Amino acid sequence: MNTWEIFGHDWAVEMLQQHVAHQALRHAYLLTGPAGLGRRTLALRLAQALNCPNVADGVPCRSCRTCKQIEATQSPDLMVVQAENEGGTLKVEQVREVQKFLSLRPYQSPYKIVIFLRFQEANPNAQNALLKTLEEAPSYGLLLLTADNAEQLLPTIVSRCEILRLRPLPVEAVTEFLQARQVDAQQARLLAHLSGGRPGVALRLLGDEKALAFRTEKLDDLAHLLVARRRERFGYAEKLVKDRDAFRQTLLIWLSYWRDVLLRTSGAQAALTNADRADEIAALAGRVDLPLVRSVTTALEDAVERLERNVNARLLAEVTLMDWPVVK
Secondary structure (H helix, E strand, O other): OOOOOOOOOHHHHHHHHHHHHOOOOOOEEEEEOOOOOOHHHHHHHHHHHHHOOOOEOOEOOOOOHHHHHHHOOOOOOEEEEOOOOOOOOEOHHHHHHHHHHHHOOOOOOOOEEEEEOOHHHEOHHHHHHHHHHHHOOOOOEEEEEEEOOHHHOOHHHHOOOEEEEOOOOOHHHHHHHHHOOOOOHHHHHHHHHHHOOOHHHHHHHHOOHHHHHHHHHHHHHHHHHOOOOHHHHHHHHHHHOOOHHHHHHHHHHHHHHHHHHHHHHOOOOOOOOOHHHHHHHHHHHOOOOHHHHHHHHHHHHHHHHHHHOOOOHHHHHHHHHHOOOOOO
16 A cells, blocks of 8 residues: 555656645546546545645645545545546536636635546537636636546647556455455455456445346346347337446446457457356357457447547447347
């Protein structure tokens, strides 16, 4: 564990800590990597390091009133901005609120800090609106953006930020992380695999039995759909799209499964995400060929992106399921 008490990403913590300690702060940072890696936690810890009255060598105390307010995102000098829901849209009006927030000097701290979560969900107008703020940020202002990857953002946004590219952690490391929290070894290994090396995802799954049950249900549905006829697939698609968020989560679960099938079909020995379904995945990999699995995987990746762009969900579900092979 590093000085900021963040699991993993020691290099990023060290760099940011040094920026604080040596007053070498950039006006904007972009933290990239898949959700659940700790992007939000890292951003909040930087905010604490900058505004904590008891900071020492870039390390916040985390026990003072200011640190506790930031941890709870209730500091008057901190603003957290995100789309209304995951997969939604961060709008230009929200960026304009940020501009108003930064136009006033800090209330009680050295810096006013804005954290944009999942900034890849910002529409083009919102991203363009932020450019002016990035170019003319006040000396007391700091912008922290998180996104899945920099390529999802306008190049002009990316070029004005210091980029920290966070990577998933080894499955073994996440397993040990969970076991240190008294999680049973077998469950810890499963959650580490399911999280894809993302400790935040592993912790969410640990505390959400419904999410694990949902995953089991959707993977069972996938196995059934592979032997189902067209009429049954159409009926399933109709039910699937009634809850758009559940539809998105289902696509992500199916995508993780087909990526595992792709690994086994290609002969790769990499660890599976759905390790508890290893025998089932191996059996399916033996019945399909590599081009087909690649096609299904790519189609699911496209489906997730299209759903986030508010395409016709019913049509998307039907096309996705109709393109799947019938595996007897």
